Amino acid sequence: MIAEIDRIVDGHHHDPHSVLGLHGRDLRVLRPGALEVHAVLPDDTRVALPHRHRGVFAARLPRKVDDYRIAVRYEDGSAHLQADAYRYTPTLGELDLHLIGEGRHEELWRALGAHVIEREGDLGEVSGTRFAVWAPDARGVRVIGDFNYWSGIAHPMRSLGSSGVWELFLPEVGEGDLYKFQVLGADGHWRDKADPMARRTQMPPDTASVVTVSEHVWTDQEWMAQRKGTEPHRAPMSVYEVHLGSWRPGLSYTELAEQLVSYVCEMGFTHVELLPVAGHPFDGSWGYQVTSYYAPTPRFGSPDEFRHLVDSLHRAGIGVFLDWVPAHFPKDEWALARFDGTALYEHPDPRRGEHPDWGTLIFNYGRTEVRNFLVANALYWLEEFHIDGLRVDAVASMIYLDYSRGSGAWEPNMFGGRENLEAIDFLKELNTTVYRRNPAVAMIAEESTAYTGVTTPVDLGGLGFGLKWNMGWMHDSLEYVKKEPIHRKYHHNDITFSMVYAYSENYILPLSHDEVVHGKQSLFNKPPGDEWQRAATLRALLSFMWSHPGKQLLFMGGEIAQGEEWSHEQGVPWWLLRFDHHAGVQRLVKALNGLYRPRPALWSLDTDPAGFDWLDGGDHEGNTLSYLRRGEDDSVLVCAVNFSPVPRPGRRIGLPEEGRWSCVLNSDDPRFGGSGYQAPTSVVAEPQEWHGRPYSAEITLPPLGAVWFEPER
Template sequence: MALRDTSPPESAGPTATSVAPLDQGDRDRLLGGAHHDPHALLGAHPVPGGTLFRALRPNAHAVSVVVDGTHHGLVSEGGGLFAAVLPCDEIPSYTLHVAYDDGEQEVADPYRFLPSLGELDLHLIREGRHEELWRALGAEPMTHQGVAGTRFTVWAPNAQGVRVAGDFTYWDGTQYPMRSLGASGVWELFLPGIGEGARYKFEITSRHGGRFLKADPLARRTEVPPATASVVAVSRYEWGDAEWMAHRGDTPVHEAPFSVYEVHLPSWRPGLTYRQLADELPAYVKEMGFTHVELMPVAGHPFSGSWGYQVTSYYAPTPRLGSPDDFKYLVDALHRAGLGVIMDWVPAHFPKDDWALARFDGDPLYEPGDSRRAEHPDWGTYEFDFGRTEVRNFLVANAVYWCEEFHIDGLRVDAVASMLYLDYSRDSGQWTPNVFGGREDLDAVAFLQEMNATVYRRCPGVVTIAEESTAWDGVTRPTDSGGLGFGLKWNMGWMHDSLQYIQHEPVHRKYHHNEMTFSMVYAYTENYVLPISHDEVVHGKQALVSKMPGDWWQRRADHRAYLGFMWAHPGKQLLFMGQEFAQGAEWSEAHGPEWWLLDADYHSAGDHRGVQDLVRDLNTLYRATPALWQRDTDPGGFRWVLCDAADDNVFAFLRFDTEGSPLLAVSNLSPVVRGDYRLWVPDEVTAWQEALNTDDARYGGSGVGVGAAGALKPEDGLLRLTLPPLATVWLTPVR
């Protein structure tokens, strides 16, 4: 659209007329970052006599409107505002030419664009049902109305105003106020010319008049700590795991082998990036025979000493090890090695860092308004407001995000018990009962049910795992039956009881025999994982081998026997890094596993390699023996052979696969050889053979076998065998 009176490019004076100044209230709110609709004041608008152009360009000394190559100067109104009326029949296509002391630039005007977020997105956000929230909020590079740039959107319903600040504005938000999109509480601005790699934050003016910078809650990339800015990101990764993704859900997880190696990525091999880890971690875990890797929290966190459990950037992998695409490369490499990837997910609480989620728009937003509900008493953090639809949506969509965008195969949900109970770690008077007078957090229950139902519906083959330490009923029961809907639950009771038992001197173990048998009383109430996790080898609890009593030989023997018992016990298993080769020191995130213990020139390297060999063989035999995993949730898959031999410190039980084929596991947790030991076994098995013996000399044991080489034949259902000291043996039928 041409002007009615076009002037030469170098002189726009004849066609531009001055305009009445802005209403003082609008001007003050606009320049003060407290205006809800800057697009009504800035950009181009029809007025009597033509089109009003107004631009906000702080620190510019001249601004012109460029139409069809012709420059038309705007008049300074002070405060960085420039305006004029041009005699246009209708709003033309135009750009802005801005002159600064150090140079000039021609740019598209952000305030000539329509909203870049659709009504359906806003409706779903208001309803708390936007399952792909990361596609609506945050920073999204895109082409809008034919112009390339980035759409910035953020949920801040209590704010008076929100502006975009970044390295492209010298961290001053004055130039880019955002518009409110009404009742949704969402603010939006499309910035032409801003693209991948730009660093940004949102400058928020609260309803109390405070002004502060906040990182983007939906940022998909962040700066490396201690820097805290969000980064505009574009993913270009091309996945190579199509076969894995197509078949990962072929067998339900509770009927499949599931042996997990828990890893803290920054310290597994300190100094390695995601891509360098991809060259080493999959090969090691596969060679060790595990089926899955569980990664301690990967989402962005400012303090490395939190191990990732103090999350500030829920949608961005920690940048300490590389970019989001680099993390995808690692997941892809694990999948191509045939390994599942589980990720720790932390929806229970978040830290109070003033640049992150805490009091995001100047008021409690992601956290409850009641301080008694908001404060987590154990960790000095805030809890999420699970009763607010937008907050619940933020978390549910986040669970989906990791599974869909990063091909994560499982989410281990941290600290579930702290979410479920209103009185968790609180004394009387510090909590308020629910509407029924109980202590259950009904909002948290609804959130967990929604999260599980949504993940299982959208992401076939994914498993959710609860770290839940109480006797809450139905953690792994389906949501349509009133359960929480998790696929698996950590068996904290088994972990606590069995570790208590094994730490006693053998002479005292007979008084604690039930600590090893009690788990079978409730083994089929949930779908369990047996966890020897990082939590058990830190904060003075000692490494697994160091928990054991006696001298070094006895400790290693107990360590091996315990792992043999654990791998045979109903339930899946998880082992933290370093425990697979009997590291004696507690884990430290500063230097990780003590790999040097395996070096050939270390005097006890053979001891540690022996335990490592055992774990490899445990996993290999486990995967090849359906009796050990096929009926983990079926009581018919287990039978005690000997559960009351307290004086002997002996436990014996059978595991059965779906065809009835058994495995016999026998643990002698006393330091003496027990010869001619008698066990009742199924009549249908005519001969047994030793499949695994944790006392084997190859593992560092004394080399005591269960009997004569070859088959052991029962007589009248009675099997007579030799039990090695401090050892677990597995026997299988001779075929």
């Protein structure tokens, strides 16, 4: 028994419950530093427990009991009456452990981590926290926290067989208590680790996990019911991308629930997309280096306050997408890296397990438990926080073994190719599982290559995403508007090429945060010319974007023509709205959204070639484009864009219907900061064939402007 106690106190006993607690009538209690210890039986009998060895107190009770309490007095005079953590059976059942071992526990967050629960006994219910952590190669694991003065000697956990899970119920530990796991690695070193499944964390730079209980009562039932009947790729989707920390710096989740919701409603966006809110230690990573995958960052409040933000957006009719980062994680010693002394979450081969560009580690997608950790995490955000979709970051870095690696720095797959077959299988499993449980959400890939089948269903050989960012459209369009107008005729294909592949995937057109940092300049400062020309070009580009097949996404600040690059420290320069060029662009974006949602021609056939026809896509010399958008309700819109600073009056344009056509958008309108160049508010279709259409009319294309016409039916 002395050897067993030594192993427990030294921290490498796999089953301390087999020694500690009540065994028949023999009771052993581990209370390091105690002066005296008594057992208190159900009839209030007190039995002294003499010290036996290294903080273990033990005695044979006078009779067999099922419940008891421990009375402890310390040298400082403090005394405590406590339930004994080592009298309780495991709180995880065989099914939980089986599913964890198989990598199929879709609600992993309910099994692992810290959960406040009640345990029954003859002396009444005992409230405490059940701790469970996966560390299969650890020699021992302890719970440490503010409740034991960060010394885990008294609280070793037990290993639950071959599952690799360690578990312990600690009475009287509850909401708000800080904790970590003290892990004795396979290499013999102790590490203090934050809980990988923590649902709340300390404020950085502090790194402890926090026991938490959600009390939030959801009030978005109408939104959730309406969402069930929606197919995202056939619905309106105008997304406002937001970094919560710098939209209006200093706001909490609760304040954002008022101010951000009000602003997004006023501007008419259908969705917000939040840069990652999962716990991350470094502000400058913008959330893309995640250490706490199951905990919203505490920078803006509690997890329930984040729920309140989502709830408020939903009640206002606004969907919520979340950036999600399964591609890599940072090397911080207190987090996931070498969690149990081995490469547990990361791939052990640095050619597959380390990211050369970002200085981070790459998940081991071939390990079932790691895939389970990530798949369950996606479900956690979608189901516990009512998120409407996940934008999966850096998919290309996952699916290519040679991503950012030179010759000799990567290892081919078993077939000699460059594809990461394990990551591809993970993505298929992820999307299959998410859509099976939550069919109305949107899984969105940020995939920057021409990998085929990103939004093709898994059963048809694809990755199974619902939507994909159209990085080609973004790159080509921005490169085009950067050119001097006189040179644009030589690059006309840049602005039209996207229609060659527009229906190869289900696309979102992004003008995202990545395009306004690191020397790329703001959207406002990308085009050449004076302030008026730059603002006008931006208005034309946004009008083109809103009328192009595909959903649209605009990063905050773009809607006010922010001049400087985005700074996560400075935030959006709202003071610019005092100036006409900036306020005009904001009014245009509001108008675009106002026109967009009620017109199915702009969104219902985004993924169907029947929704778009060129009228004239080949006007290189004039820098103009014209095209039709159609809706599944037979609605139609004629759109024309002039990327030249020269007005184009008297332009004949083909029309598919007779009658009067109203101009519903003119981006050159003075209220948007435009020149107000004289243009008709309506035209009458003449029976003159043009652009392959039976009718036509002469319109005016304003300088660096866009116009939309629709029939007066």
